[in-house]
Amino acid sequence: MFQRLICNFELKLSSKRANILFRGPLKNNLCHQCGFRLYGQKAAVLRNCYNRTFPDRFGIYNLRLRYYTSQVDVQKKNDHIEKLKDQATLATSKKINAKLKPSEIKRLFGLAEPEKWTLTAAIGFLIVSSSVTMAVPFSLGKVLDIIYSSTSDLGAAREKLDALCLMLCGVFLVGGLCNFGRVYLMSISGQRMTQALRKQVYGAIMRQEAAWFGKTSTGELVNRLSADTQLVGRNLSQNVSDGLRSLFMVGAGTGMMFYMSPSLALIGLCVVPPVSVLAVIYGRFVRGITRQLQDSLAETSELAEEKISNIKTVKAFSKEQNECESYGQRIENVLKLAYKESLAVGSFYGLTGLSGNTIIILVLYYGGSMVATEQLSVGNLTSFLLYAAYVGISIGGLSSFYTELNKGMGAATRLWDIIDREPQIPVAGGLRPTERPKGEIILENIHFSYSSAPLIKGLDLQLLPGKSVALVGRSGCGKSTIASLILRLYDPEQGRVLLDGVDIKELDPLWLRSHVGYVSQEPVLFSGSIKDNILYGALDEYEVDDESLDKKKEPAWLSAARTAHLHELVVASADGWDRQVGARGGQLSGGQKQRVAIARAIVKNPKILILDEATSALDTYSEYLVDKALKEISRDRTVLTIAHRLSTIQSADEVAVLEKGVIVERGTYAELIAKKGGFFQELITHQTFAAKSRENRDMQNT
Numbered sequence: 001m002f003q004r005l006i007c008n009f010e011l012k013l014s015s016k017r018a019n020i021l022f023r024g025p026l027k028n029n030l031c032h033q034c035g036f037r038l039y040g041q042k043a044a045v046l047r048n049c050y051n052r053t054f055p056d057r058f059g060i061y062n063l064r065l066r067y068y069t070s071q072v073d074v075q076k077k078n079d080h081i082e083k084l085k086d087q088a089t090l091a092t093s094k095k096i097n098a099k100l101k102p103s104e105i106k107r108l109f110g111l112a113e114p115e116k117w118t119l120t121a122a123i124g125f126l127i128v129s130s131s132v133t134m135a136v137p138f139s140l141g142k143v144l145d146i147i148y149s150s151t152s153d154l155g156a157a158r159e160k161l162d163a164l165c166l167m168l169c170g171v172f173l174v175g176g177l178c179n180f181g182r183v184y185l186m187s188i189s190g191q192r193m194t195q196a197l198r199k200q201v202y203g204a205i206m207r208q209e210a211a212w213f214g215k216t217s218t219g220e221l222v223n224r225l226s227a228d229t230q231l232v233g234r235n236l237s238q239n240v241s242d243g244l245r246s247l248f249m250v251g252a253g254t255g256m257m258f259y260m261s262p263s264l265a266l267i268g269l270c271v272v273p274p275v276s277v278l279a280v281i282y283g284r285f286v287r288g289i290t291r292q293l294q295d296s297l298a299e300t301s302e303l304a305e306e307k308i309s310n311i312k313t314v315k316a317f318s319k320e321q322n323e324c325e326s327y328g329q330r331i332e333n334v335l336k337l338a339y340k341e342s343l344a345v346g347s348f349y350g351l352t353g354l355s356g357n358t359i360i361i362l363v364l365y366y367g368g369s370m371v372a373t374e375q376l377s378v379g380n381l382t383s384f385l386l387y388a389a390y391v392g393i394s395i396g397g398l399s400s401f402y403t404e405l406n407k408g409m410g411a412a413t414r415l416w417d418i419i420d421r422e423p424q425i426p427v428a429g430g431l432r433p434t435e436r437p438k439g440e441i442i443l444e445n446i447h448f449s450y451s452s453a454p455l456i457k458g459l460d461l462q463l464l465p466g467k468s469v470a471l472v473g474r475s476g477c478g479k480s481t482i483a484s485l486i487l488r489l490y491d492p493e494q495g496r497v498l499l500d501g502v503d504i505k506e507l508d509p510l511w512l513r514s515h516v517g518y519v520s521q522e523p524v525l526f527s528g529s530i531k532d533n534i535l536y537g538a539l540d541e542y543e544v545d546d547e548s549l550d551k552k553k554e555p556a557w558l559s560a561a562r563t564a565h566l567h568e569l570v571v572a573s574a575d576g577w578d579r580q581v582g583a584r585g586g587q588l589s590g591g592q593k594q595r596v597a598i599a600r601a602i603v604k605n606p607k608i609l610i611l612d613e614a615t616s617a618l619d620t621y622s623e624y625l626v627d628k629a630l631k632e633i634s635r636d637r638t639v640l641t642i643a644h645r646l647s648t649i650q651s652a653d654e655v656a657v658l659e660k661g662v663i664v665e666r667g668t669y670a671e672l673i674a675k676k677g678g679f680f681q682e683l684i685t686h687q688t689f690a691a692k693s694r695e696n697r698d699m700q701n702t
């Protein structure tokens with residue numbers, strides 16, 4: 001069984017064509033993209049380049065090689081790619097496992113800057129509440145000492161006890177209130193930081209150019225937006241609060257231990273250094289595993305999001321069970337990582353708990369001997385024990401703070417990846433001519449590709465103001481891509497797109513797009529009403545138009561809706577223009593969606609109109625009406641119509657045929673149809689043949 005394999009190589013040329021066979025070895029036979037090394041394929045490579053001409057005698061050329069090979073080779077290549085992926089993951093986790101960088105920590109805490117006053121107040125409350133907690137062991141020791149030392153004078157002891165307990169009640173009440181203040185303030189500032197971060201990340205996502213979305217999964221982005229932001233927000237509030245509390249308690253507890261008995265303190269704290277080392281190792285591990293877990297979760301979310309939003313297709317193919325299984329498999333991966341994390345967390349907490357108890361045992365043992373030799377009072381030993389316990393617990397708290405900090409850093413670096421990314425096509429900025437454009441579009445020697453295979457190869461096309469050009473060609477030849485280039489959703493690799501003689505790269509994309517109306521092949525509506533969806537295409541001033549002071553004047557959105565024949569859609573609905581279209585316009589038919597999309601495109605009165613299969617989902621009558629309307633609104637505009645059904649473009653001023661990345665024919669419909677053996681005629685012949693076969697089939701069926 002042979003399969004086609006594609007690899008990219010560098011060819012080191014030491015002479016022209018004829019000598020390749022002898023003097024032109026591959027510089028290396030590693031594929032640029034996947035790094036797979038091919039053995040014994042030299043002949044295939046050479047055959048592949050034999051008919052190519054190379055501009056230079058000597059040089060290194062990139063060569064894309066397609067050849068048929070055995071299943072084994074394909075499997076080898078796939079295995080190799082998998083291995084590379086694993087290596088990449090390893091490299092990433094290694095990177096993650098590296099030490100926390102001070103600059104990163106600084107940046108993480110910089111996010112808390114807007115909340116500094118709330119956090120300062122919360123820290124104030126924290127100091128008071130923690131001091132109150134730390135007063136407990138001392139007070140308890142005092143109570144015990146009063147009891148033990150005053151056996152002869154019970155009345156005086158009682159008095160002292162009453163006074164002490166009364167004072168403690170007051171202190172604890174203050175402590176409780178401060179604790180409330182600390183938790184409340186930390187919690188609200190955490191929520192606010194999460195929201196601010198979400199806004200920032202969402203803004204950064206929206207800023208990116210269209211090509212980036214092709215490479216990034218939606219599930220991952222949604223995950224970053226929801227889970228990662230929450231993790232970071234919680235880290236900067238709750239975790240910092242708990243960490244500071246632990247730190248305070250460790251500091252104060254240790255101080256009190258030394259105050260009461262320095263020698264006993266040294267014995268008790270000997271477990272601290274090994275626990276700290278363990279905490280650091282554990283923290284790094286957790287940071288890596290958290291990132292892997294989040295990535296894995298993102299993949300799962302991506303799958304679920306895609307399938308749930310296309311549930312009708314899943315059901316139509318009865319794939320519910322398969323989808324459940326494939327989701328189950330992904331979840332299994334998440335579970336495996338979660339097991340690893342749980343094992344690490346369990347071991348760590350077990351060990352820190354054990355070390356806490358070790359402190360207690362050590363203190364009990366040596367402290368007990370000191371009490372026996374009257375070096376320490378019972379009250380002081382009790383206080384000491386409690387301080388030791390507090391310190392033990394707080395060290396656990398500190399390590400958990402460190403763990404959470406690592407998780408937060410993992411999440412934050414994922415967010416910074418997005419926030420710091422500079423889009424290749426800016427959202428705004430550039431020339432904003434004050435005049436409305438005339439609408440002349442020139443595509444000049446355009447080269448473009450989505451992947452390594454070139455799609456547009458030196459295309460030239462001119463669209464004149466007030467004229468309509470119909471772009472036709474085989475499916476997948478790049479017609480919609482031309483529309484995207486005019487809208488500057490992508491930049492050409494070579495060549496220029498000019499609007500009225502100015503390269504659109506110099507124009508403000510906001511200004512450019514405000515003058516281009518676009519109806520895409522698959523119109524996408526957003527949840528909301530019909531009116532909301534039409535107004536989505538309006539410039540701000542048209543929205544104001546809705547509340548027009550001149551009541552006699554029809555708002556722009558309403559006339560756009562009228563032009564797109566949307567009235568019948570609202571007549572039957574009690575909600576009128578406020579009729580909801582559902583998520584992604586799911587409550588409308590394909591044709592209805594298309595008409596809303598047409599209204600949305602024309603509401604801003606654009607100078608250039610791009611209609612990509614704009615009437616493909618309409619029935620013949622609606623198509624007739626909408627076509628008529630489109631013809632009306634096309635007057636005085638530059639129109640680019642992309643159509644499959646060639647009968648629908650007869651009225652275009654000019655037809656351009658796209659084939660293999662260039663315009664191969666241009667002329668009026670009549671001219672091109674008369675051109676014997678031309679590309680357009682071939683397209684027409686194919687379409688007529690297909691239509692006839694359909695007709696015959698229909699007749700046979702009836």
Ligand SMILES: Nc1ncnc2c1ncn2[C@@H]1O[C@H](COP(=O)(O)OP(=O)(O)OP(=O)(O)O)[C@@H](O)[C@H]1O
Pocket residue numbers: 214450451455473474475476477478479480481482521
């Ligand atoms: N975002 C993308 N990423 C990668 N490849 C893409 C992308 N969009 C389109 N392509 C590929 O580029 C080629 C041209 O696509 P395009 O949509 O421009 O063709 P088209 O001529 O409009 O096709 P059709 O007439 O079927 O709508 C196709 O092979 C398509 O698979």
